[in-house]
Structure formats: C-alpha cells, structure tokens
Amino acid sequence: MIHTERIKRFKDYLALHQSSTAFARLAEAHADAGELEKAIGLLETGIRQHPNYLPAHILKARYLLRLEHPFKAEEVLREALTVDPANSIALRMLLELEIKREAAGRGMTAKKLAALDFHDPLARKILSEETKAASPFTTRSVAELYESQGYLTEALRIYKEVARQRPDDEGIQTKIRELEGRIHGT
Numbered sequence: 001m002i003h004t005e006r007i008k009r010f011k012d013y014l015a016l017h018q019s020s021t022a023f024a025r026l027a028e029a030h031a032d033a034g035e036l037e038k039a040i041g042l043l044e045t046g047i048r049q050h051p052n053y054l055p056a057h058i059l060k061a062r063y064l065l066r067l068e069h070p071f072k073a074e075e076v077l078r079e080a081l082t083v084d085p086a087n088s089i090a091l092r093m094l095l096e097l098e099i100k101r102e103a104a105g106r107g108m109t110a111k112k113l114a115a116l117d118f119h120d121p122l123a124r125k126i127l128s129e130e131t132k133a134a135s136p137f138t139t140r141s142v143a144e145l146y147e148s149q150g151y152l153t154e155a156l157r158i159y160k161e162v163a164r165q166r167p168d169d170e171g172i173q174t175k176i177r178e179l180e181g182r183i184h185g186t
Helices: 002-016 023-032 036-049 054-066 070-083 088-101 106-116 121-131 140-148 152-165 170-184
Strands: none
Touching: 002 023, 023 036, 023 054, 036 054, 054 070, 054 088, 070 088, 088 106, 088 121, 106 121, 140 152, 140 170, 152 170
8 A cells, every 4th residue: 555655646746747857766666566667667768868867777777686687787787887987886786796797897897896985895805806816826727637637626716717817718618617517417
C-alpha cells in the first residue's frame, strides 16, 4: 500500500511538472515495489530528457546489477563518467565491476578513484596489487613447469599474473580457462 501511494504521488507530481527530475524518485518507488524493469524504463526515458542527471544513471546501474546485467550496468556507469569524470560513486561501482570480471582496466579506474579519494580502501588495494614488482619467476615457462608437475593452482596463479602483464595475449587467456576447468572439474 505504501509503495502504491508513493508511486501515485510521484506520478501526480510529474503530471504537473513534466520537466522535473522526479522521474528518478518515481523509479525508486517502483524499484522498492519490486518493479525493477519498470524502474529502469522510467530512468531510460528520464535520462533521454535529462542526460546530465547523474543520480538517474547511478540508479539505473544499480537496478541493472540487481537484475544481474553487469555489462549493461558497466555501460551506464561509463556514460555517467562521460558526464562527470570525477563522480566517485560511479567510479567506485565501476571498479567493483572490473574487479569481479578481473578486467585489465581496473588499475586505471583505481587511479582515478584514488585521485578523488586517496583513502578509498578498494582503490588503494588495487593500486598496491598493481604496483607490486613482478617476480622474475612469473613467466609462462615457469607456469608450464608447475603445470607439468601437477601444481595446477600455482600454475594458474602465475598464468594470471602473466595475463595482467600481457592482457592481450589470447593464448594466456585460453590457458587460464583450461586450467580453471581442470581445477574445478568442468
């Protein structure tokens, strides 16, 4: 009942103030009522009218994540960052997505976030990982040696480190997927 009243109140307000950014509040009310698809639709319509209204972009990304659409959410966050490259909320959300995907660009996102909030623990963690000196034993041949001796977990760790150094090497990416499959039995 409360959700229905909130939705009606925001609809009535928007009927009188059609150029208002209250569409985002209406979308929130629909999301709170469990109507995420409806909320996203309202946000898309509102963003077309107010492309620089960042809270709408952030809400849309959050709702896409709740619907388990991480790539669409990432796209929305990147759009938001074209409007305001210094939006720490969008940067933090983007960094969290990049970490989950183990994306090569997470170091750059962490640098941008740390420039805005040096004390952000997630940005600092990623930056410290990125700046660690690579061991001279972090090579493809060492990983192959571990793999041949049956030390699959250690081989996988080294392949992933090599992949961070050479993100465009498809052979390494293929080897990582193969080893993960062998380790996890798939």
